[in-house]
Amino acid sequence: MSNLNIKAVAENTYDAIVVGSGISGGFAAKELCQKGLKTLVLERGRLVTHIQDYPTMNMDPWDFENRGKLTHSEREDFYVQARSGFVNEDNKHFYHNDKADPYIEEQQFDWIRADVTGGRSLLWGRQCYRWSDLDFEANAKEGIGIDWPIRYRDIAPWYDYAERYVGVSGEKMGLSHLPDGQFLPPMEMNCLEKHVKKEIESKFPFRYMTIGRVANLTVEHNGRGACQSRNRCHRGCPYGAYFSSISVTLPDAAKTGNLTLRPNSVVHSVIYDAQSGKATGVRVVDRESKEMIEYYARIIFLNASAPATAAIMLNSTSDRFPNGLGNDSGELGHNIMDHHYRLGAMGTFEGMEDKYYKGRRPNGIYIPRFRNINEQTKTDAFLRGYGYQGGATRSNWGRGAASKDFGADFKDGLMQAGDWSFRIGGFGEVLPYHENRMYLHATEKDEWDIPKMVFDAGYKENERNMRPYIMSDAAEMLEAAGLQNVQTYDGGGALGIGVHEMGTARMGRDPKNSVLNAFNQVHAVKNVFVTDGACMTSSGTQNPSITYMALTARAVDHAMKEINRRNL
Template structure:
């Protein structure tokens, strides 16, 4: 695959600028370039080209100096990133060095970042679920925060559009609150997962069990193969970068698609400092950029700007974009910029062991477990009086223990060695994902004095899980234990480690969509109400959080926003 074009034109003027190259930034670049716009993508971190810049993609733990763990020095560098549980010797290069890029926590906030071309699209969990009107109407129905300015019918065709390009493997269930999509064949469940499914669905009529809907090519289509993407090999080494392009990432899919139009320029090591605002026209004219290596500032110009830096980074840039017209941040007439931080809360559930199926095993390392859709607070019949909204189960599945069962065991000789190659017993875990409500006082602000090495005021986080989330966690844990017991598990234990907001790596809100400029930052087309040539399509735009993963929604909103922005009747209005 050809490397991405990094040549910047001498005039520094483009039709469009995209800030960020991750999930939404890659989609903005693809759509803008395919519509004929000369597009500059600004990326804060280093270049990462598909395949050639995945140094650990083929390594085993024994190939690494610390067998996959972090040494003391790296533990200090990644002291916040390690809160996610994802960072090790094989992946550390795709996560932010916390010492070099600090922030402050009034309350604990786990900001898990990847500053490089492709961003967190290299390391994401790949679960893709459509939202429904249960989600888009929840705020209005319950009198929480503000209403979404869109409904499912507005985004449904865009879900279909991005799903086909991305490649989502999954099973159709026919649920109104979890709409089916354009799916490739689903990944199979193993024998214990199938047993669990049978028993749970027999006991509970409203709890379907399926494989996770994930962005893995189980059956590549021609448009996937054209980009050099191939079938998933079940290696489960996704977060190291997939040399087969089997899972969706900006590096494997959207950026190469943009690159082949000859309309794309990617500028890595480019820290977006602020947007340039023209008081006379009421439009943004460009972006001030600090070179991350030389610290020199350069200005780039365009008539259309997409902010896709990730929710908190986008908000940092907008808050820092002050002018006479916008003393508190670009587009911040409502005062809502930086407020309403949301995420998903998880790391809560149960696990147990199972006696049986000793004569069965499974092939490969399937990169997706089972999924149990939301079944609480769907209607009056399923209403739980202790909390609003709901949860699902993912990050769950069954497997057999292996040679690690012999760690710290006393034994010598051939018989002991042979025992290490025999699979152990079956076990299974269920982990819940719950919705976080949009609380106005969960916020992020700019530090009044402290700046980072590139001259931007660092962010200060003041956000927490509140009683609604804590009450929900108790039910998630109890239900998980009950379902495992129904399926015949033994030695069941529950767990509850909430961490801080951000640990779900689905941070969103802070520049929410809405109908009224007095209570929101963006309109129903993801435009800043008062600066119509600036669009925000990353997680900052979200008005509520649902209980399912948001990335496919970011992608759909981005494609929809580009389509709106580039229609002839809208171009002049921008």
């Protein structure tokens, strides 16, 4: 313990500590504060506030010095983030500087980070799809990994709760493997999307297409304005129509008077007390001064992201936990998962030249998983399955950028809408493998004297078998819908590129093969909860953020009940 006097200890003591301010951390903070707990939120990145710190939110393409591109030196600074293609001149201020704070790759791992208040809630795709028992039961039925300690019935009311709060627009479909939710009015498909939907559903049993279920408001909701269809979400939404921690959960937490937010706080480790068998707080290194500070609380929520949460726990060693906090099973840091990404098919469409669409809809279509959902769709080629996201657009004036044409007629032509095209990309499930892991380097440390993370994880046979099917099924559907010039694509990339990293502190029933119990508590340290992607026991095909939020609300509810029973 640092040399803190009694007054300093009191000043640094809270009811709860939340590590991380992203999707799950922000939700934890809101829930804890609204339940009356004085809560400290620790964010390793700089302070970012809603609207005030969205410098590019209203800029047009021609307002940027480099027309949206990163400079050569910036690409060196963002060498991992740039591999993804997500970071550009208009949003670089939210992304992590890889050169300043690198990690080590035994196998390539594309870890996309946002070291700012709100984390990746400022950058996420906002797609919100529930899991079903097809997902929660898969491991047990197939003998893969370990069984989830929960089922859909356990989390369904918390999905309801999270969706009502967040504001998820979408269409109810009545599919058992993609449960319906509490939806705001759906966005509208354009004419080509409606045509493709009709053709796919008429020609392929068990294949369906819907508008994306997305955390963009289609109507005013809980004091937030409706989406303006600008499609500038990744720059920060001044209307609050795009759900993020800094526009929704953290302000709601602050309204209670119970929130303390501390940015530039690099969490070193969790403090464990052997006598009580509980955690008493966390050690923090000030990002700028490098000073070590200790904060104390009754309960701790770790929501730093799957790799970062596991790293904090691995670095939290003691006589009781020589291999990391709660790591009796040896599974901490293992079982890294993500989703297949950047592969699918695209094609062009002839016709509908007299039709267009209004605005720049920040959403696309969704084709739910249709492989291995029942006996009729079973394949022996691979386990699990994949869904698709994408949509139809008409090309704009940008199509003339590489043209050799010139003159008034050429320019006038670019002011007319171009050809229709349709693209769909697959999100496929990656299985949990013990050997897919991250760990702490034995000697190399970062500038805050914390061991660097090492990633050693990659695709295996089931994933390699699945990828050709993701592409061929996409092409088959587009061709059946009347698209021409259909081509498949595979943009490659490693684990992490889907930005859905999961599994490093998985939930389970048995402390011998898992880190967390059914309520996201560390088995052996009951006042520490993990509700970010680290907790996941399998990866499904769906974007996971709404599941993290539902699990977080459920875990906070359980924590409060345990506090009232004097068990925490």
